[in-house]
Structures are given as C-alpha cells and as structure tokens.
Amino acid sequence: xxxxxxxxxxxxxxxxxxxxxxxxxxxxxxxxxxxxxxxxxxxxxxxxxxxxxxxxxxxxxxxxxxxxxxxxxxxxxxxxxxxxxxxxxxxxxxxxxxxxxxxxxxxxxxxxxxxxxxxxxxxxxxxxxxxxxxxxxxxxxxxxxxxxxxxxxxxxxxxxxxxxxxxxxxxxxxxxxxxxxxxxxxxxxxxxxxxxxxxxxxxxxxxxxxxxxx
Amino acid sequence: xxxxxxxxxxxxxxxxxxxxxxxxxxxxxxxxxxxxxxxxxxxxxxxxxxxxxxxxxxxxxxxxxxxxxxxxxxxxxxxxxxxxxxxxxxxxxxxxxxxxxxxxxxxxxxxxxxxxxxxxxxxxxxxxxxxxxxxxxxxxxxxxxxxxxxxxxxxxxxxxxxxxxxxxxxxxxxxxxxxxxxxxxxxxxxxxxxxxxxxxxxxxxxxxxxxxxxxxxxxxxxxxxxxxxxxxxxxxxxxxxxxxxxxxxxxxxxxxxxxxxxxxxxxxxxxxxxxxxxxxxxxxxxxxxxxxxxxxxxxxxxxxxxxxxxx
Numbered sequence: 418x419x420x421x422x423x424x425x426x427x428x429x430x431x432x433x434x435x436x437x438x439x440x441x442x443x444x445x446x447x448x449x450x451x452x453x454x455x456x457x458x459x460x461x462x463x464x465x466x467x468x469x470x471x472x473x474x475x476x477x478x479x480x481x482x483x484x485x486x487x488x489x490x491x492x493x494x495x496x497x498x499x500x501x502x503x504x505x506x507x508x509x510x511x512x513x514x515x516x517x518x519x520x521x522x523x524x525x526x527x528x529x530x531x532x533x534x535x536x537x538x539x540x541x542x543x544x545x546x547x548x549x550x551x552x553x554x555x556x557x558x559x560x561x562x563x564x565x566x567x568x569x570x571x572x573x574x575x576x577x578x579x580x581x582x583x584x585x586x587x588x589x590x591x592x593x594x595x596x597x598x599x600x601x602x603x604x605x606x607x608x609x610x611x612x613x614x615x616x617x618x619x620x621x622x623x624x625x626x627x628x629x630x631x
Numbered sequence: 632x633x634x635x636x637x638x639x640x641x642x643x644x645x646x647x648x649x650x651x652x653x654x655x656x657x658x659x660x661x662x663x664x665x666x667x668x669x670x671x672x673x674x675x676x677x678x679x680x681x682x683x684x685x686x687x688x689x690x691x692x693x694x695x696x697x698x699x700x701x702x703x704x705x706x707x708x709x710x711x712x713x714x715x716x717x718x719x720x721x722x723x724x725x726x727x728x729x730x731x732x733x734x735x736x737x738x739x740x741x742x743x744x745x746x747x748x749x750x751x752x753x754x755x756x757x758x759x760x761x762x763x764x765x766x767x768x769x770x771x772x773x774x775x776x777x778x779x780x781x782x783x784x785x786x787x788x789x790x791x792x793x794x795x796x797x798x799x800x801x802x803x804x805x806x807x808x809x810x811x812x813x814x815x816x817x818x819x820x821x822x823x824x825x826x827x828x829x830x831x832x833x834x835x836x837x838x839x840x841x842x843x844x845x846x847x848x849x850x851x852x853x854x855x856x857x858x859x860x861x862x863x864x865x866x867x868x869x870x871x872x873x874x875x876x877x878x879x880x881x882x883x884x885x886x887x888x889x890x891x892x893x894x895x896x897x898x899x900x901x902x903x904x905x906x907x908x909x910x911x912x913x914x915x916x917x918x919x920x921x922x923x924x925x926x927x928x929x930x931x932x933x934x935x936x937x938x939x940x941x942x
Contacts, residue, residue, distance in 0.1 A: 447715065448704035448911045449767055512915055517904065525902055578902065581765065582883065583712035583812060 458502040465495035527578035534571035681839035690758035696769040717845035723804035735870035738786035752776035764858035774836030791871035819863040820876030856925040889942040894923035
C-alpha cells in the first residue's frame with residue numbers, strides 16, 4: 418500500500434520536470450523560455466520544500482503515519498529541483514562565468530540567500546540515507562535536519578527579493594511557511610507546558626529530543 | 632465604418648489574417664463571393680496602417696523579434712504584473728476617442744486628438760532595439776515620427792527644462808490599478824534635449840499596423856537608449872516643467888530606478904547585473920551595449936556627467 422503510494426508520488430513529482438522539458442521541446446513556454454524554466458524549477462524546489470514541511474503537521478492532524486514514509490523522498494525532490502534550478506542559472510544565465518557568478522553571490526542579496534539555501538540543503542541531502550542516520554545517531558541527525566526551517570526561510574526570502582515589485586506570490590509562500598512553522602511552535606509550546614505540569618512521560622528510548630524547561 | 636482617421640487598435644486585424652484575406656481576394660471565387668456579400672468591400676478597402684511608411688536610416692540591422700513575442704510579452708503593469716497580462720487584458724482599454732494635452736511651460740497649450748497627431752508628420756518605420764531593465768531585449772519595428780514634431784506644437788518656453796509624460800488610467804479595465812499594484816498614474820520624464828533628440832520617437836504603430844493596446848495604444852514614447860520603462864505607454868498628458876519630474880519608478884524604488892536610466896552595462900541594478908541581456912528568441916545571453924548601442928548618437932548628451940551617480 419505504502420509502496421504504491423510512494424511510486425505514485427514519485428511519478429507525480431517528476432511531472433514539473435516533464436512539463437518544462439516538453440515545453441522547451443515544443444516551444445510552449447512563451448517568449449522567454451529560459452527564464453520560465455529557471456523560475457519554474459525554483460518555484461518547484463520551494464514547493465517541494467513546503468510540501469516536505471507539511472508532512473509532519475499533516476500526520477499529526479490526520480493520524481496517518483504512513484505519510485512519514487514519503488517525507489524523505491519529497492525532501493530529496495526539493496533538492497533535485499534546487500539542483501536543476503541552480504544549473505539553469507549557472508549554465509543558461511551565466512554560462513559558467515565564475516567571476517560573475519562569484520560577484521553575483523557576494524553582491525546581490527537575493528542570490529546570496531538563494532545560494533545559502535542551496536548550500537545548506539546539500540548536507541541534508543547527503544545525510545538522507547538510513548546508513549547516514551545510523552552513523553550520525555538519531556539526535557544529531559534530527560538536529561542537523563532542523564536547519565530545513567532556516568532553509569525554507571532563506572528560500573522564501575530569495576523569491577521575495579528577486580521579484581521586481583509584485584509581492585503577492587512571495588507573500589503567499591511566506592504565509593504558508595508561517596503556518597507550517599507556527600503550528601510546530603504551538604505544538605512545542607504545548608508540549609513544554611505539559612512537561613512542566615508533569616503530564617509528559619518521556620519514553621525511555623524515544624526519538625524525540627526532550628524539551629528543556631525555559 | 633468610413634472614418635477619416637486610420638483604424639484604431641480595436642479594429643485591427645493581425646497581419647497573417649489580412650494577408651490571407653488578400654490571397655482570398657485574388658482568387659476569382661473570392662471575387663464572386665464578394666459580389667454577393669454587400670459588407671465585404673469595407674474590409675478590403677483598408678490598406679495596412681504602415682503602407683508607405685518611410686524606412687528610416689536610424690533603423691538597426693538586427694533581426695526584428697517575432698510579432699507574437701513583441702505583442703505577447705509586455706510590461707504594462709496597469710493590466711497586471713505578468714508578462715502575458717497585457718496581451719490578455721489590454722483589449723478592454725478604451726482608446727477612442729483619445730486626446731493628448733500638451734501644457735505646462737508652453738506658449739500655446741494644445742489638446743490634440745490622435746487623428747490630429749497622425750496628421751502632423753508622415754509615418755516612419757524605425758527598427759529599434761529595446762532593452763528592458765529586467766535583463767531581456769527585443770527588436771521592434773515601430774511606426775511613428777520624432778516626438779519633437781509633436782512637442783513643437785505647443786511652443787515650449789525657455790524656462791522649460793524637462794518634459795513629463797503621464798499615461799492613461801482607466802481603473803475599470805485595469806486590474807493593476809484596482810489592486811494599487813503601483814502608485815498610479817504612470818509618470819515618466821525626459822530632459823528637454825533628450826525629448827527633442829532625433830532618436831526619440833512618438834510611436835503610433837508597429838509591424839505595419841496600428842499600435843496594439845498591449846504595446847501602449849494609441850500613442851507612446853520610444854527612447855531606445857534607455858531602459859524600456861522610460862518609454863511611457865498610452866500617453867494622455869505631456870507637460871513642460873522646470874524641475875526633474877518624479878517618475879513612478881523613482882517614487883517606487885529610488886535606489887533601483889534613477890531618472891536617467893540609460894542602458895549601461897557598467898551600472899548594475901542593485902539586485903542584478905546589467906552587463907548582459909537575453910534577446911528574446913535567443914538561447915544564451917549577449918553583451919549589453921552602452922546606451923543600448925546608440926552611444927554614437929546620444930553619448931554627447933551626457934558629457935561631464937557621472938553616469939554611476941546619475942543612473
């Protein structure tokens with residue numbers, strides 16, 4: 418059952434790539450296809466980042482724990498689209514002019530934060546295997562992977578600073594991210610209170626990092 | 632249907648279609664059918680808007696960007712922030728009747744209908760490069776005549792140093808105005824010598840036809856050595872003033888958009904480089920030229936000026 422779902426989600430996740438590939442082939446991406454592809458791939462990297470971040474809240478709300486089995490794949494798709502997005506910039510926009518790329522990263526804040534988000538994604542993708550989790554240990558792995566919250570913030574900032582003047586789309590992404598991070602903060606605060614009230618019984622070998630009282 | 636002035640954008644037919652219509656008329660079957668349809672001859676009577684336009688020596692040899700991109704990829708934020716919004720929505724713009732008033736520091740303030748404007752001078756075809764501040768460019772075969780021929784009508788006073796251009800606001804058909812996307816109306820400006828420069832064009836058409844609405848019908852400014860946003864669309868007011876006009880983009884983001892906004896590969900936009908551009912239809916970027924390749928004609932306007940400061 419989960420296997421079928423996973424295959425289905427995998428194939429669905431390739432659809433954006435297929436769309437842009439087909440669009441380039443058929444010249445169906447308008448007057449500025451390179452820009453459409455670059456922006457589209459970036460948008461999908463961000464989409465997958467937010468989809469990945471909604472897995473945990475969705476599981477808590479629905480109680481459907483099988484969703485957790487999709488999270489790694491969705492996160493890796495975020496990385497996959499981020500790699501493609503970066504490649505279109507390096508290749509089609511700059512044609513590997515490294516001096517100019519370096520200048521862009523240093524001087525243009527929207528590229529600085531975008532590149533920071535990408536660089537921070539690399540270790541997460543690199544430690545996504547079971548072996549890596551074992552090697553790092555659950556706690557350290559979890560601590561490392563919490564950087565995804567910062568990455569998502571940087572990615573939304575990257576989008577917002579890139580846009581010329583119409584902030585409606587970046588604001589929509591910011592709002593969704595605020596909800597996704599907000600529910601976590603809320604739940605965490607609730608747990609903390611319960612812990613302080615003595616209701617919380619830590620499991621002897623639980624995967625959750627115990628929350629220390631303030 | 633029989634008006635003294637040329638057809639307005641709402642009446643125009645895409646060139647491919649009138650070309651086909653001509654093929655149709657050439658055939659005898661077509662002619663026979665035509666005789667049976669009383670209203671048909673009115674279509675056939677209208678020659679293309681640009682017929683007989685003079686070919687300007689100021690035109691570039693660069694290959695014009697295809698019509699569908701020139702008329703389908705536009706910034707006209709009154710109709711929305713997307714590049715395809717103008718092509719989808721601008722057909723609702725009311726361009727008839729249309730008057731443009733020329734006032735401010737002038738001896739003879741005038742208000743002209745677009746049909747009067749068209750009588751001022753013969754149309755020229757000018758193929759100009761257009762460089763958008765966003766980093767893309769096109770080559771557009773405009774139809775129009777030097778702006779100066781229009782400006783002269785009002786006899787500007789000696790105290791006039793700048794010219795301010797105001798674009799139309801029709802909130803009921805402009806979603807970008809309804810949502811207050813920017814601080815409307817669209818205001819642009821030029822120094823007087825820039826406005827009177829022979830390259831500065833008052834465009835009334837493109838690609839042999841009346842200016843499509845998404846391109847700023849019925850009349851717009853074209854200043855080919857400046858970023859595209861300086862070339863105000865759908866102009867209703869021209870005013871001669873003493874001080875530098877505060878343009879919409881200067882009000883919106885003063886650190887990003889200066890009054891001059893000459894195309895300059897050496898002055899980056901604060902958020903992106905201006906060293907290169909993507910010509911619509913080309914795969915890789917090409918180098919951006921100082922003054923968009925018009926340095927020979929216009930660089931002397933700015934001698935002694937620090938163009939990094941006056942960006």
